[in-house]
Amino acid sequence: MSLKPETLAAADAIVAQYPQARSATLPLLHLVQEDRGHIAPEDEAWVAAKVGVTPMQVREVVTFYPMFRLAPVGRRHIRVCRTLSCALRGSYALMAELEKALGCARGETSADGNFTLEFVECIADCGCGPVVQVDHALHENVAPDQAAAFASRIRESLADPGYGKGEPRPGTPEWNG
Amino acid sequence: MPAQERPLIYANLRRPGYTVDIDCYLRHGGYEALRKAVATKPEDVCKEVETSGLRGRGGAGFPTGMKWKFLDRKSGKPAYLVVNADESEPGTYKDRQIIYKDPHQMLEGIAITAWAIQARQAFIYIRGEFQHGAKILRRAIEEAKARGFLGSNILGSGYSCEVVVHRGGGCYVCGEETGLIESLEGKRGYPRIKPPYFPAVLGLYNCPTIVNNAETLAQVRHVLAMGGAEFAKIGIPGDSGTHIWGVSGLVKRPGLYEIEAGKATFGELLYDLCGGPLDGRAFKAIIPGGSSTKILRFGERFKGKRPDGTEFDWALEDIPLDANSIAACGTGLGTGGTIVLDDSVEMIQALSNLNAFYAHETCGQCTPCREGSLWLSRVSRRIVGGGGREEDVPMLLDIANQVAGRTICAHGEAVAWPVQSAVPKFKDEYLESIRRRRRGETAGGPTLI
Ligand SMILES: Cc1cc2nc3c(=O)[nH]c(=O)nc-3n(C[C@H](O)[C@H](O)[C@H](O)COP(=O)(O)O)c2cc1C
Ligand code: SF4
Ligand code: FES
Numbered sequence: 001m002s003l004k005p006e007t008l009a010a011a012d013a014i015v016a017q018y019p020q021a022r023s024a025t026l027p028l029l030h031l032v033q034e035d036r037g038h039i040a041p042e043d044e045a046w047v048a049a050k051v052g053v054t055p056m057q058v059r060e061v062v063t064f065y066p067m068f069r070l071a072p073v074g075r076r077h078i079r080v081c082r083t084l085s086c087a088l089r090g091s092y093a094l095m096a097e098l099e100k101a102l103g104c105a106r107g108e109t110s111a112d113g114n115f116t117l118e119f120v121e122c123i124a125d126c127g128c129g130p131v132v133q134v135d136h137a138l139h140e141n142v143a144p145d146q147a148a149a150f151a152s153r154i155r156e157s158l159a160d161p162g163y164g165k166g167e168p169r170p171g172t173p174e175w176n177g
Numbered sequence: 178m179p180a181q182e183r184p185l186i187y188a189n190l191r192r193p194g195y196t197v198d199i200d201c202y203l204r205h206g207g208y209e210a211l212r213k214a215v216a217t218k219p220e221d222v223c224k225e226v227e228t229s230g231l232r233g234r235g236g237a238g239f240p241t242g243m244k245w246k247f248l249d250r251k252s253g254k255p256a257y258l259v260v261n262a263d264e265s266e267p268g269t270y271k272d273r274q275i276i277y278k279d280p281h282q283m284l285e286g287i288a289i290t291a292w293a294i295q296a297r298q299a300f301i302y303i304r305g306e307f308q309h310g311a312k313i314l315r316r317a318i319e320e321a322k323a324r325g326f327l328g329s330n331i332l333g334s335g336y337s338c339e340v341v342v343h344r345g346g347g348c349y350v351c352g353e354e355t356g357l358i359e360s361l362e363g364k365r366g367y368p369r370i371k372p373p374y375f376p377a378v379l380g381l382y383n384c385p386t387i388v389n390n391a392e393t394l395a396q397v398r399h400v401l402a403m404g405g406a407e408f409a410k411i412g413i414p415g416d417s418g419t420h421i422w423g424v425s426g427l428v429k430r431p432g433l434y435e436i437e438a439g440k441a442t443f444g445e446l447l448y449d450l451c452g453g454p455l456d457g458r459a460f461k462a463i464i465p466g467g468s469s470t471k472i473l474r475f476g477e478r479f480k481g482k483r484p485d486g487t488e489f490d491w492a493l494e495d496i497p498l499d500a501n502s503i504a505a506c507g508t509g510l511g512t513g514g515t516i517v518l519d520d521s522v523e524m525i526q527a528l529s530n531l532n533a534f535y536a537h538e539t540c541g542q543c544t545p546c547r548e549g550s551l552w553l554s555r556v557s558r559r560i561v562g563g564g565g566r567e568e569d570v571p572m573l574l575d576i577a578n579q580v581a582g583r584t585i586c587a588h589g590e591a592v593a594w595p596v597q598s599a600v601p602k603f604k605d606e607y608l609e610s611i612r613r614r615r616r617g618e619t620a621g622g623p624t625l626i
Contacts, residue, residue: 017339017341018341019298019382020362020363020382022362022363022364023343023361023362023363024363025363025364026305026343026344026345026346026360026363027343027344029346030305030344030346051363053363057364060364060365061346061363061364061365064346064348064365064366064540065305065345065346065347065348065366066346066347066348067305067306067346067347068346082530082533083267083468083530083531083534084267084268084426084464084468084516084527084530084531084534084625085267085268085425085426085516087530087623087624087625087626088425088426088427088516088517088518088522088527088623088625089426089427089623090623092623092624092625092626093623093624120347121267121349121534121537121538122265122266122267122268122468122534123306124264124265124269124270124272124273124304124306124307125270125273126267126268126269126270126423126425126431126514126516127270127423127424127425127431127432127433128270128431129425129431133306136308136309168309170196170197170278174309175277175309176277176309177308177309
């Protein structure tokens with residue numbers, strides 16, 4: 001599968017923002033990942049050509065940064081903050097509940113391909129813990145005893161054709177994401 | 178009188194109905210400070226900032242005016258301004274508010290700073306997870322360019338500066354200024370060794386570069402708006418302006434509290450503003466300025482001499498909230514991200530949680546940091562898992578002692594400090610955890626690892 005025409009068209013303007021093309025490596029990788037959902041070997045080659053390095057130099061970057069991934073994730077990517085402030089507010093208990101409710105172990109993708117559930121490190125919203133990032137939206141104060149309801153909402157969003165398409169409004173999880 | 182907030186950075190964004198639109202910012206005096214700045218010689222803008230006594234808000238508290246003075250102006254190479262919006266220190270969530278709710282305040286600070294150091298290109302390095310934040314900033318930059326506050330010929334001065342928003346990839350060490358620069362060059366975020374790679378001399382593309390924290394630049398906007406001497410009157414000598422305390426963890430009202438430097442104590446912050454401990458609990462310890470600062474225990478006494486020679490003898494609750502007082506207690510103000518632990522917490526789990534963070538985030542260049550962070554994480558986790566031995570406690574300290582001061586960047590200190598500070602203060606409790614967990618018993622309280 002190839003990248004969307006918009007993705008291909010956006011690249012040159014991104015590279016042109018920088019005094020040195022190589023600086024565009026991370027932005028181009030984000031662009032690709034937002035299009036395809038992960039970064040494929042052919043994408044690395046494409047980025048490499050755009051910024052003037054070898055594909056291996058792009059791979060080095062991809063494997064250094066936790067946000068980039070070489071394999072697809074589930075239809076909903078659920079990231080629970082694990083770091084101390086959130087943990088004190090119950091992120092480990094929350095994770096255990098979400099594993100049950102989504103039928104998916106931490107660090108894995110559910111068998112039906114719907115959910116990838118992960119622990120991540122601090123996402124800079126420590127006063128509102130536990131925080132959970134679901135794709136582009138950041139949910140605050142997700143208490144462990146609300147895990148089942150929270151999981152149901154994620155499950156319901158699978159059938160929502162407008163998911164992720166709306167314009168974020170201030171104060172919503174999409175705005176905070 | 179109970180402790181009070183004095184919003185400066187957060188004054189606008191807390192107003193009901195305040196939005197990120199440029200018109201809203203302009204209605205609240207926006208870009209007036211930039212107008213003043215471009216009518217002033219760049220070196221005089223630098224002087225205002227020096228006079229203000231402003232110290233960086235990224236964690237190290239380095240005087241901003243002095244940093245700008247170090248910029249190498251003789252090389253003939255272009256200078257760059259890099260804004261550190263990576264906000265990656267655990268417990269820290271203050272810059273997010275500025276970016277998501279009042280982006281123009283920061284952009285005005287950027288424009289003023291770029292003028293002061295005569296940079297024609299600025300980059301905002303924003304943590305990758307702030308996806309929408311990056312969009313908000315990009316939109317704000319377009320608005321500011323359309324009104325002549327950024328881009329070419331700023332306010333008719335003939336001076337131009339482009340600002341580019343650059344998203345990171347979820348790496349803590351890319352908040353370290355030289356790791357950030359490598360990352361911005363499109364590489365792995367391996368920090369560079371100083372000397373020779375002081376950013377002000379050999380920074381981005383080996384050109385002179387100023388790296389400042391996002392909030393620092395918002396503060397600069399206020400320095401120019403009120404003048405350096407007026408700004409210096411906020412706070413106390415040696416630490417001017419406001420500090421944003423981001424309290425998290427086990428308190429009644431976690432949140433962001435902006436307080437004039439030195440005008441309240443930890444006790445006032447935690448009891449008056451945050452409402453004290455959760456019902457039925459008692460405070461046990463705080464990590465005052467982000468996860469890398471040294472832990473303080475309730476019940477400790479802090480004794481010493483202040484710079485002016487007067488002696489102090491404080492309980493944790495008495496410590497004034499300014500950089501020098503907190504440093505005098507053996508820790509740091511850091512980012513102001515205060516993590517609060519109460520008596521439900523098993524301290525070895527808290528340590529293990531942080532050890533796991535640093536082991537995950539080490540870039541791996543330096544053996545002491547790479548191996549040390551992993552060992553610390555494994556040993557503390559082994560204790561929690563019931564396989565601990567009494568010798569593990571001195572061993573934790575021994576490992577940490579071999580990391581601090583022996584690495585390329587301060588991530589080494591970040592690895593070591595939590596252990597070096599916590600082991601002496603909670604040794605007995607750790608030993609008790611070792612014995613209890615060997616018997617297969619757990620502790621109650623939140624699971625932290
Ligand atoms: C491991 C590590 C992570 C850091 N993360 C950040 C960060 O996320 N944001 C930040 O502003 N400074 C961070 N710093 C501090 C920067 O290196 C640098 O001191 C700061 O951006 C300078 O800005 P200031 O002078 O305005 O404070 C970090 C330092 C280290 C050692
Ligand atoms: S101290 Fe740690 S994070 Fe810093 S350069 Fe060395 S290995 Fe990397
Ligand atoms: S610790 Fe969870 S957001 Fe910072």
